[in-house]
Amino acid sequence: MEEKSKKKFLERETTRREFLKLTGKGFGGAVISMSILSMLGCESEQTVAYALPSGLLVADASRCTGCQRCEISCTSIHDEKIQPFISRIKVSENYNFGTDGPRIDYYRQNGQFGNLSMSPETCKQCRDPYCGRACPAGAIYADPKQGNARVVDTSKCVGCGACEEACPWHLPTIDPETKKSTKCVACGFCAENCPTGALRMIPWEDVKKAMRRSGYRFS
């Protein structure tokens, strides 16, 4: 666990730094460059191997109060247990110190110990998903029964964690109890149960608009 945690943290830092370099912008800004969108697969010219999803979960960081009921809702309905670590929406891991973890000037960075900003992170249901491309078992597919959300076929998943590594936000998570990957299926159950209406399901086509919308965090 310790090693894994450390590794995850370092890798995430690297990914983020590269990511920020790409965009030349910070997170949470209203300006979204085309390179971010292309990283999402929004403007990708390459062959689409996945059918387009219909829905997308977005989080309004301004309305999020960090209650983490979304993580509870998510794992109750999908896993029949309560386990925030594998929640497909991530709030608690960013609660104290934002997505980047504690820095020397933590008191003005995101998080409860900083500027009190929340950093809810949601799956982008990428057009050409990094997680799916990375999966050696071909276990991540667009499920027409779930609006073509990118979902994990647990019968194929080998629990290797390649999806988690590949995702720029490390959103898929291997359940340490089942050794299977968990990722967002865009069911919207967390949004229905968010006590401040900070989560919404929007049509996937609106992703660029959603990211530009003031108050919606690019998460």
Next chain:
Amino acid sequence: MAVSYGWAGKILRVNLSNGRITTEDTSKYKDYIGGMGIGYKVLFDEVPVGTHPHDAKNKIVFGTGPLTGSGAPCSSRTNVTSLFPTNPMHLVADSHMGGNFAASMKYAGYDAIIVEGKARGPVWLRIEDEKVSIEDASKMWGQGIYNTTALVASEMGKEASIAAIGQAGENLVNLSVIMNGYSHSAGGHGSILGAKKLKAIGIIGTGSLKIAGNSKDLLDTNSYMLKELIGANNNHVVPSTPQPWAEFDSKGSRWTAQKGLYWGAAEPPVETGEIPPGDIKTVGLRTQKGVKDLGPVAEKYTKRMGGCQSCPIRCFSQLEIPQLEKYGVSRFVSNTCMGYSAPNGVMIKGTVDQFEKDDGTFISKTLGSQLADDYGVWCNYGMLGREFKYIYESGKLKEVLSEEEYNSIPFDLLEAGDPAFLKDFYRRITFKEGEFSHLGDGTYWIAERWNLGDDFWHGKAQKIWSPLGYPVHHSNESGAQVGALISCMFNRDSQSHTHQNLIQSGLPADILREVSAELWGSEEAFDFPAKYTPMNQYKAKFAKWSIVRNVLHDSLTVCNWMWPMMVSPVKSRNYRGDTALESKYMSIVTGENYTEEALDLAAERVFTLHRALTVKQMGTVDMRNKHDVMMDWVYDMDTDMEPFTEGTIKMDREDMQTALTMFYEEMGWDKKTGAPTKETLNRLGLDFAARELESMNLLP
């Protein structure tokens, strides 16, 4: 190990003297539910009478219960049990904190953490699921809670949930806290960790809480609670202003959401609005706590509300106030209730406007809360300010301090209403600078040290409730004898909010009296505010039920500042709540059939064990005269009025003795002394306590 539902199944025990880290099965504590119940049982069994709180032989128990982290709303409360330093006899007491810590304990696989012994040098405890280690904290020692938390997180990872003490706890200041999540603090036990040289506990829990029943039932119950039962903070169920959807409103209600009231510093601002019950997505907007705690000036600085894991009611206000940087603290503040008002109470000459109109107390509250939180200073539920006021205004301070020390304190700032005084005030207490710093010892200890007499103890202005050195906390002002009885039963200020939630719910008194009749047998259980009647048995039942539910909640653990669901905001329910909801959750989560009565009985067992432990520690059965005692002002206030006349909350001496007798009878305690009888101890399965008390000649 077999799968455990609700309970994590294991208790972690860490001995800091010899470095031994072990786990044990939770099941032997099942009759005590969890949390507070585990805490009292461990203290009863394992800590010798006469132990000093700061001695290595004292133990501290961080307890959670079967509903902690279960997703039941308001279920991330940590119950902390240990000997209580401010108590004159160091009797056992609990402190509590919300935040994420309790839920994280469960996901890491622990129902409780027992810390015993004393480390040779500063350490912190690192918990990553089953991997637990004692780490060197020498770099953290001397740091405030904020830096300490950042340091632990930089070692463990950002996702760690961290509880820490500040310099006040390190320096063994009795009035000190243990805190997690920036502002969730357990007051009065910080110095226990300081004495053990344990600076912090960090937890990463990647595991799960398993539900025995159908998770759909759990989700349906969540939905039922959020749509039909829950109100705003303290379960106030009517809005504070007239609104089209609401039949009733009440100015004092914490359901402050209304048209035109915003989280003003959110981007874009979030309107709280007129939000009828029934919609889960607006429950968290009901309480705008910034305006409630800090006044109208707070609205434009309010970024959001905050609060605890799993709780849809956001009772912490979170603000950005750039002006605070002038005082050398962060511009970002998060707190609630007494966390704000206690530092303002230190500004005994008031605070003048600082940067804009009517911002005086606003600045004192927000600046003071940051100072106290980072140092980890506790207020003894507001006593600290009132004690300071007494010794300053009575001239006692001048008497007990050297001239040099007295002159070194910037009383000019205090007199001028300048909140910068708070920086000096909290620093002296935290670092034990001079005689003045003994204010941090607590009520009883300063009275002893400075020879404070009857007018200190019995004066109404100090609001001291008990000779045990704790203040009013929803006492005679809250339900007459009901609140008064509740306030006599613990070894610190009462943490029971059950009765207060009902009384302040905002519904008309007539409805509350009907609800009281349904719960306790007669409308006579409920007095109209300041229109009190003499004691009756229904009030005794109300008081007992309030305590039993408080103890139940701290054992399950769910928040007694919200639970139980006695009333509802929904008119079609005739505003009736559902007091069986705890048992419904317990049955679904654990898979065992729990009735409301079975849970109440278990909580009665826990509360009676607390009483037995108090008798054991005090070495007397005479609880009536040695423990359940109120200060004179409660009986002697409003000198021109008689008790039970409209407009006064004064109590009557003889009537209170009747109240105690009736309460003891409800509890099955000896009606003369108030000590638990052998029969009652045995009935509750506390035979071991009966045997031990008998051997000490402490059965009535």
